[in-house]
Amino acid sequence: MAGRDDLLALLLRIGDDHLILGHRLSEWCGHAPMLEEDLALPNMALDLIGTARMCYGYAAEIEGDGRSEDDYAFLRDGTDFRHILMVERPNGDFAFTILRQFLFAAYMHPVWDGLTGSTDARLADHAGKAVKEMAYHVRHSGEWVIRLGDGTEESARRMMAALDELAPYIGEMFESDETAQRLVTAGLLADPDAVRATFDGTVSRTFAMAKLPSLDVTAGISGGRTGRHGEVLGHLLAEMQFMQRAYPGQTW
Amino acid sequence: MYSQGLIGADGRTVEDEEFLTRFQARIDDEQKIEPNDEMPEGYRRTLVRQIGQHAHSEIVGMLPEGNWVTRAPSLRRKASLLAKVQDEGGHGLYLYSAAETLGVSREQMTEELIDGTAKYSSIFNYPTLSWADIGTIGWLVDGAAIMNQIPLCRCSYGPYARAMIRICKEESFHQRQGYEIVMTLAQGSPAQKAMAQESLNRFWQPVLMMFGPPDGESRNTDQSVKWKIKRFTNDELRQKFVDATVPQAEYLGLTIPDPDLKWNEQRQGYDFGPIDWDEFWRVVKGNGPMNRERVAARRKAWDEGAWVREAALAHAAKRQAQAAE
Ligand SMILES: [Fe+2]
Ligand SMILES: [Fe+2]
Ligand SMILES: [Fe+2]
Numbered sequence: 359m360a361g362r363d364d365l366l367a368l369l370l371r372i373g374d375d376h377l378i379l380g381h382r383l384s385e386w387c388g389h390a391p392m393l394e395e396d397l398a399l400p401n402m403a404l405d406l407i408g409t410a411r412m413c414y415g416y417a418a419e420i421e422g423d424g425r426s427e428d429d430y431a432f433l434r435d436g437t438d439f440r441h442i443l444m445v446e447r448p449n450g451d452f453a454f455t456i457l458r459q460f461l462f463a464a465y466m467h468p469v470w471d472g473l474t475g476s477t478d479a480r481l482a483d484h485a486g487k488a489v490k491e492m493a494y495h496v497r498h499s500g501e502w503v504i505r506l507g508d509g510t511e512e513s514a515r516r517m518m519a520a521l522d523e524l525a526p527y528i529g530e531m532f533e534s535d536e537t538a539q540r541l542v543t544a545g546l547l548a549d550p551d552a553v554r555a556t557f558d559g560t561v562s563r564t565f566a567m568a569k570l571p572s573l574d575v576t577a578g579i580s581g582g583r584t585g586r587h588g589e590v591l592g593h594l595l596a597e598m599q600f601m602q603r604a605y606p607g608q609t610w
Numbered sequence: 611m612y613s614q615g616l617i618g619a620d621g622r623t624v625e626d627e628e629f630l631t632r633f634q635a636r637i638d639d640e641q642k643i644e645p646n647d648e649m650p651e652g653y654r655r656t657l658v659r660q661i662g663q664h665a666h667s668e669i670v671g672m673l674p675e676g677n678w679v680t681r682a683p684s685l686r687r688k689a690s691l692l693a694k695v696q697d698e699g700g701h702g703l704y705l706y707s708a709a710e711t712l713g714v715s716r717e718q719m720t721e722e723l724i725d726g727t728a729k730y731s732s733i734f735n736y737p738t739l740s741w742a743d744i745g746t747i748g749w750l751v752d753g754a755a756i757m758n759q760i761p762l763c764r765c766s767y768g769p770y771a772r773a774m775i776r777i778c779k780e781e782s783f784h785q786r787q788g789y790e791i792v793m794t795l796a797q798g799s800p801a802q803k804a805m806a807q808e809s810l811n812r813f814w815q816p817v818l819m820m821f822g823p824p825d826g827e828s829r830n831t832d833q834s835v836k837w838k839i840k841r842f843t844n845d846e847l848r849q850k851f852v853d854a855t856v857p858q859a860e861y862l863g864l865t866i867p868d869p870d871l872k873w874n875e876q877r878q879g880y881d882f883g884p885i886d887w888d889e890f891w892r893v894v895k896g897n898g899p900m901n902r903e904r905v906a907a908r909r910k911a912w913d914e915g916a917w918v919r920e921a922a923l924a925h926a927a928k929r930q931a932q933a934a935e
Contacts, residue, residue: 384680384688384692385680387676387679387692387695387696388695388699388911389676389907389911391911391915391916392918393699393706396672400692400696400699404693407688407689408689410685411685428685431685432684451914504925505922505925506925508925508928509920509921509924509925510917512917512920512921513917513918513920513921597680601681601682602683602684605683605801608798608801608802610683610741610791610794
């Protein structure tokens, strides 16, 4: 049976995925290729950060040791973060950012869809909102994948380069472990095969329209779920956690 | 944010007396001028310039605040700052659309911004050095913007007036949010309070400059007031702002960095010390602390985004060609 520790592990996995990707997206703020994207990218970042807050707030309640959502975000060191490596990768160009967003959303959409039926009421409740947000992320980023893949020669070349860069990080989304298996058995987490099938469908439809080659998910680089991250994470955290580290214990 | 007291508009116009009198009669009658109505060239030019400067200010204004999005001290603050910066981008979009009704494209205006010929509010040429600056900007910069913009909700040009009504609602939300950030700091630890005071010290004078040069030096004010593009002079707005802000600072327990600040019983307003107009003109002419970086950041985003915009157009063209087959 999945216990308290498994639920906590799940909340940190989801929370960290969303926080770190939200942070990366927020780095675009004011620097996007067009004004419409200066609105859309922070909009998606806000959705992601909102979900991270739900996860951390819930984790804090379960742990019941007086910690807050902010303690999870700002006072953990890198090896305690449990996100997949893809989300911490530096933004690269717009092709990289938008393709990563698409792949992540194509994966999270069925995860949340499954969670709407979770035996955990709190997760199920949030899933109702998150599934709509992810549907929008899939649509928005997917439209860009198509435009860029089937746009100009340069945009197609950049999409291919982005796909090349991201390919080794895709497999980690579908890795399972004992924690994940117990969560599935307990009805807390969606069936991974169903998630994978939906992901494959979304990706292949979009890639076909984008004139991108079909995606071949192979085992690549992983370790995020056990806290083994890339060097880039330390720098991301140094920036994100600066205020809480420089002025410990204050209310903001 | 925001629009500054307009810098360097040229309200000269070439129409004959009869046309101008007829137009002025409509203005005096408080009729709204709409995009397809006839209007003096000087009126159109003044508006294009003002709306353009305002739009650019919203866009460039995303940078100093965006500078703290990745370092916001709590998740709640991070989310609300992101939402605020996103609002400002929305204001920019909305204002570019209003300017487009007068026949200038967003692309054209953007080119002017990144080649350095277009002006935007001088306040954004100052850096955000501490988290407190995010509070100060909301409280004072959005606050000053509201002072400027509330009267613009009654601007004679319909599309601009309507844009302002919607924008002002969001700006006042930003102002309250900023004030709340500063309040949290002012009631916090000694280090937090010092951070808030230091920020106020740096921003006070630049914020007062947001209302534009003193009335005597502002050559476009008279004509703009007559055409009801502007309803109050720069100095009138500045005074209103000081009068509204001093009690707020007192409530926070912060000191406005002006030894000459004093209540004037007779005038029923605050007297305040001289403003460094040399600094203002230095900043307006391009030599503020952040001018180069702000314009460079916008240029970089625009240049690096060129391939994205081209791809979007190319893709749309392919789609259209397919649909036509
Ligand atoms: Fe604002
Ligand atoms: Fe604004
Ligand atoms: Fe504004």
